[in-house]
Amino acid sequence: MSQVHYLTTPLSDEDVENLKAGDIVYLSGTIFTARDAAHKRLVDLIENKEELPFQLDGAVIYFVGPTPPKPGDPIGSAGPTTSYRMDSYSPTLIKHGLKGMIGKGKRNQDVKEACKKYKAVYFGATGGAGALLGKLIKEAKVIAYEELGPEAIRMLRVENFPVTVINDAYGNDLYEEGRKQYEVKD
Amino acid sequence: MREIAYEDIVKAVKNMVIHTATNLPEDAMKKLQEAHEKEKSPVAKKVLEQLLENAEIARTEKRPLCQDTGLAVYFVKVGQDVKITGGLLKDAINEGTEQGYIEGYLRASTCDCFTRENLKEKIGYNLPAVIHIDLVEGDKIEIEYAAKGGGSENVSRARVLAPAQGREGVIDFVKDVISEAGPNPCPPIIVGVGIGGTFEKAAISSKYALFREAGQPNPDPDVAEFEKELLFELNKLGIGAMGMGGTETVLAVHVEKNPCHIASLPVSVNVQCHSSRHSHITL
Structure with a gap:
């Protein structure tokens, strides 16, 4: 049965161990945004043993490229982007301390293995709910790669940001299990 | 000849672009509500609830429904008794698109295919738009518009089948495409299928x-x-809202069928996410 958790970042190994695919989590605290281009730069920094623009240990990365904020708002609409484009980078970040990723859509086997081996989770947020999710972001600040525009790395402060555990640290996958439950075989 | 001014087209397109980004059209809204009522999975039902709430927030607070505000796609029917004064039709549509995306605080999402450099400086903010123009009878211009997101385009596919594969072959192909897409195109989706014509005719028909x-x-x-x-076959897949498992995966299937070559059976599947942002104006 699906459980509901309220968690504050950074996430610990214990936080991750308590999560199962299908659980609903309300996240609060600081999370970081990054898409393809920013991921490539982060992995390059790790390979060159250089300092990262934020502390990766226990961190949660949100795959998002928001719309520009209206005057007075911290951020525009900000729902998840499709995650597979980050598949080639995520395992390296997980190995170096990343505990959570928020996106939408399937991840590959390497990412799922890394989640098991180093205790991390992949959360799904509701794609296309950008107006609703953007409102739950209380602060946003570009902390690196401003020249990438919507793809820059932002530090976000979120309150009760709703996500669902898709891939847990035990190898479970909600996309596969949920679909099996409702599939009608001929 | 009836004259339509360039500036009037720019203005009408701009207003349509801004409005469409924050207002989910009634037809899509109704389909989402129906899906919400019918859905058997509690997890998927919760997702559909969020989508309905999202549409309400977007409409009342004028926030874009989705951060992927899309590439601008137009189908334009130009009456042959219309004369456009003051500039070219394509330029007017592009200019209206750019103004709408800037003034509506929408995202500039066009980039170079290989360098991935955003083209907002070089070409224009979220330009160029994708514009299909047809010449028809009459003295009006009808502009149909969609803000087309990337996630659902990424799973769209076209193939030319052998004629012997027939109707069953088309069903199998469409099922394979939607099954493989799974959660990625933001279900519940609308599926456009173009059958027949030539390779590109099938693709444009599916759009x-x-x-x-x-x-x-x-x-x-x-x-x-x-x-x-x-529709019946695809909803057996069990993908559900956002792929979390459920009975309501596809809101509607629209098929456009064209005569084709005796040697071919082209078929194209174009997917639309649940945020089916489209609109039309007549000038």
Whole structure:
């Protein structure tokens, strides 16, 4: 049965161990945004043993490229982007301390293995709910790669940001299990 | 000849672009509500609830429904008794698009294919728009518009089947495409299927099929029957809202069928996410 958790970042190994695919989590605290281009730069920094623009240990990365904020708002609409484009980078970040990723859509086997081996989770947020999710972001600040525009790395402060555990640290996958439950075989 | 001013086209397109980004059209809204009522999975039902709430927030607070505010796609029918004064039709549509995306605080999402450099400085903010123009009778211009997101385009596919594969072959192909897409195109989706014509005719037909009001059947009763059959088959996949498992994966299937070459059976599947942002104006 699906459980509901309220968690504050950074996430610990214990936080991750308590999560199962299908659980609903309300996240609060600081999370970081990054898409393809920013991921490539982060992995390059790790390979060159250089300092990262934020502390990766226990961190949660949100795959998002928001719309520009209206005057007075911290951020525009900000729902998840499709995650597979980050598949080639995520395992390296997980190995170096990343505990959570928020996106939408399937991840590959390497990412799922890394989640098991180093205790991390992949959360799904509701794609296309950008107006609703953007409102739950209380602060946003570009902390690196401003020249990438919507793809820059932002530090976000979120309150009760709703996500669902898709891939847990035990190898479970909600996309596969949920679909099996409702599939009608001929 | 009836004259339509360039500036009037720019203004009408701009207003349409801004409005469409924050207002989910009635047909899509109705389909989402129906899906919410019918859905058997509590997890998927919760997702559909969020989508309805999202549409309400977007409309009342004028926030874009989705951060992927899309590439601007237009199907334009120009009456042959119309004269456009003061500039070119394509330029007017592009200019209206750019103004709408800037003034509506929408995202600039066009980039170079290989360098991935955003083209907002070099070409224009979220330009160029994708514009299909047709010349028709009359003295009006009808502009149909969709803000087309990337996630659902990424799973769209086209293939030329062998004629012997026939109707069953088309069903299998559409099922394979939607099954493989799974959670990625933001289900519940609308599926546009273009059958026949040439390779590109099938692809454009599948796109145009998505411009139809959601759930509106094809006027040809045989094609309408085929749409029903596909809808039934696709909802057996169990993908559900955002792929978390459920009974409501596809909100509608729209098929456009064209005569084709004796040697071919082209078929194209274009997917529309649940945020089916489209609109039309007549000038």
